[in-house]
Amino acid sequence: MRRRLVISYLLLMVLVLIALETPLALTLATRETDRVRADRLADATRFASLAGPALRGGSPGPLDSELRSYDELYGIGAAVVDRDRRTVVSSASWQRAVGTTEAQAAALAGQQSSGPESVWPWVDGPIVVAVPINDGGEVLGAVVTVTPAAAVRRTVTTWWLLLAGIGLLVVLACVLTAFGLAGWVLRPVTELDAVTHEIAEGDRGARVQHQLGPPELRRLAASFNNMADVVSDVMDRQRAFVAHASHQLRNPLTALRLRVEELGPSLTDPQGRTEHRLALEETDRLALVLDALLTLARAEREENERVTVDAAEAAESRVAAWQPLARHRSVTLRLVTSGAPTYAWTVPTAVDQALDALIDNAVKFSGAGGEVTVTVARRDGGVALEVRDTGPGMTESQLGQATERFWRAPDAQNVDGAGLGLTIAAVLVDASDGRLTMRPGEPRGLVAGLWFPAPDEPAAGPDEPVTGDDEPRCGSGGPGAGVGGAGSGADEADPPAPDRLPAAAG
Known part of the structure; x- marks a missing residue:
């Protein structure tokens, strides 16, 4: 312009x-x-x-x-x-x-x-x-x-050359003046464009200086700042409401569950005991949804603070944490790494929570006798993590809807979970300037991939390909996730394990 x-x-x-x-x-x-x-x-x-x-x-x-x-x-x-x-x-x-x-x-x-x-x-x-x-x-x-x-x-030519020189000097002066004038006029627009990109990238505190440029653009900058303040305030209120509501509802929900549990010994009718068990399951499901909402609100409220994380160590920790659930469901869970530290530049807990969501889904849908492989390697100037399973897999349309909030595939409606696990993972990965990808596995199953940028001064060696020939390092023990442990990790010590939203996936 x-x-x-x-x-x-x-x-x-x-x-x-x-x-x-x-x-x-x-x-x-x-x-x-x-x-x-x-x-x-x-x-x-x-x-x-x-x-x-x-x-x-x-x-x-x-x-x-x-x-x-x-x-x-x-x-x-x-x-x-x-x-x-x-x-x-x-x-x-x-x-x-x-x-x-x-x-x-x-x-x-x-x-x-x-x-x-x-x-x-x-x-x-x-x-x-x-x-x-x-x-x-x-x-x-x-x-x-x-x-x-x-x-x-010769005299006429001299006069004409003098006129041309004067005209050239005037044109040069005009160009310099035009650049200065255009810069003065467009400086608010340029700054508005830069601030818009900053806000889109997550810096909701970025604002435009509204004392530059002509009066019309100064008014535009002031209006933009007011709009950004209003939108930021609305987003903060919305996230605060979700977080507060989720947190406040957990207390009466816990009290309700205790009261329902106390009713158990007094029930002698088999039909009543069945209803009692279903009521307890529904309270557990509601608690799971509230925890997931609280985790999502906290993830979206992050101001994109970055830390250096050893992705290999985090993957080893999460694999060890999910081993009890994998053994309970007769699923082989293993980790493949080079054995060396693999550093990533992410927001706090992004690697842990994303792996929890993907491993939980993979174990949950692989079925007895299935295999889940977690691989960590350096790739494309960053850190790549893959969770490969042998489950039913997903269709192309399901892959496109996998990270939508509360979306669940038709044939997965009865599977435990809140439907927010992949949404939380996607929010954390996006805040880390990373990538979350999912594709069908061969011959079956799902391959869920995470990519995070490396820190400015990586501590690792050259890029290493992801291969299945490396000696796997399988975690064992660790904090248990429990059967159906798909909590959001908001306020509990259990590893967060949000469910797989689509029907298959490994």
Whole structure:
């Protein structure tokens, strides 16, 4: 936009210069030509006053010496012709040139003649002046002078070059002024664009300086800041409401569960015991949803603080934490790493919570006899983690909906979980400038991938490919996740294990 403004200013200035300098250049050329023509007419008129006796008496007299001296002094050829156009006397450099015939004819008709009207730098040709020789009202002949125009052309060219130089300086000054003016006008727009990108990248405290630029843009900047304040306040209120509501509802929910548990021993009817068990399961499910909402609100409220995390160590810890649940469900859970530290630059707990969500889903949907492999390696200038399972997998449409809040595949509605695990993982990965990808595995299952950027000064070695030939390091023991342990990790010590939203996945 700045370039367009500068070009428009420059075009306007060039048009103004052309409108001003073109008439001035023409005037200068005409004025210089008129000055020379006036001098030649005065000289020719003086020669004509001396030529009368020469034409009547047939003797040039003093006219011959006058023309010769004139030619030697000024380099201008001159001649006197009679009414029959015969040359009576002439100077040494006299020679007929273009326009002399017409000038002689006009002079013999009793009129003074001079031409051209203007001398142009690109046109050759002399200045021809002819004056009639009168005696008692009778035209006896004419005096013709031929003046070389090279000096006039040089003078005109000098004037035009001076005008061009002045115009160039004016254009340069206009360009500098235009850049300054455009910068002043567009500085609020540029800053507004930068602040918009900063806010989009998560810095909700970024604001525009509203004291720059013209008044209209200052008002726009102030309006934008007010809008950003309102939107930020609304988002804070919304997240605070979700966090507070989730936290406050857990207390009455816990009390309700205790009261329902106390009713258990008093129930003797098998149907009543079944309803009692279902009521307890529903309270557990509601607690799971509240914990997941609280975790999501906290994740979205992060101000993108970054820390250096050893992804290999975090993966080993999470695999060990999920081993009890994997053994309970007869699923083989293993870890494949190079054994060396693999550092990532992420928001706090991003690696842990994302792995918890993916491992929980993989173990939950792999089924008895299934396998879940967690792989950590350096790749593409960062850290890549993969969770590969042997579950049913997902369709393309399910992959596109996997990170939507509360979305669950039709055939996974009865599986424990709140439907927020992958959403929380996606929020944390995005806040870390990382990537969360999911694709079908071969021949079946799901491959969920995480990529996090490396710190500015990585402590690890060169990139290592992800292969299955490395000696796996499988975690064991660790804090138990419990059967169906898919909590959000908001306020409890159990590892967060949000459910797999789509139907399959490994």
